[in-house]
Amino acid sequence: MPNEQQLYFMRRAIALATDNVRSSHGGPFGSVIVRDGQIIAEAANSVTATNDPTAHAEVNAIRLACGKLGSFSLEGCEIYTSCEPCPMCLAAIYWARIGAIYYGNTAAEAARAGFDDAHLYRELTLPRGERSVSSTQLLGDAAWASFQAWQNSTTKIEY
Numbered sequence: 001m002p003n004e005q006q007l008y009f010m011r012r013a014i015a016l017a018t019d020n021v022r023s024s025h026g027g028p029f030g031s032v033i034v035r036d037g038q039i040i041a042e043a044a045n046s047v048t049a050t051n052d053p054t055a056h057a058e059v060n061a062i063r064l065a066c067g068k069l070g071s072f073s074l075e076g077c078e079i080y081t082s083c084e085p086c087p088m089c090l091a092a093i094y095w096a097r098i099g100a101i102y103y104g105n106t107a108a109e110a111a112r113a114g115f116d117d118a119h120l121y122r123e124l125t126l127p128r129g130e131r132s133v134s135s136t137q138l139l140g141d142a143a144w145a146s147f148q149a150w151q152n153s154t155t156k157i158e159y
Contacts, residue, residue: 006102009034009080012042014104016057017082020044028113031057031081033065033074033098040077041065057081058089062096072159073097083110086117087124 002010009032016030029045043060047053058081065074074096083105085093093101107117128135150156 002102005037006080009039009078010102010104012039013057013080013082016042016044020046020057025049026055027115029057029082031061031079033061033077033079035074035077040074041068054088056086056089058085059092062092062098066096075099078102083107083115087120 013030017028027045032042041064045057046055078100084103084107
């Protein structure tokens, strides 16, 4: 059973999404990142406003939170988002080490509103050669030099 604070943060994410549509700034998605009961960052979708297909609410909020905290890790944080995260946002949430996801609308409800990510989930399960976007490795041996440099670096910051 959600507590009042969780409901407050979810209502804030939903309000960001709704306000974003009403102000014509982008799609109906809002996100709030919380640590220890305090909002660290909040953002709405700005894909069309910025011509950036990665500017989903969750990614925007993660960028703001990391900047505010001065860290690439959001360990100890939770994310409240107006809709179940798409595959890109879900991956970003995992990379940021956010500990919990709370969402309003489901992916099926997003599809009903015209935001269908089902094809992305299907693509991820296919072998590379069967995906709709071709993927070809080039200069694999030469590219390994970057990983070798990383492995040998004494100044790297592990993540």
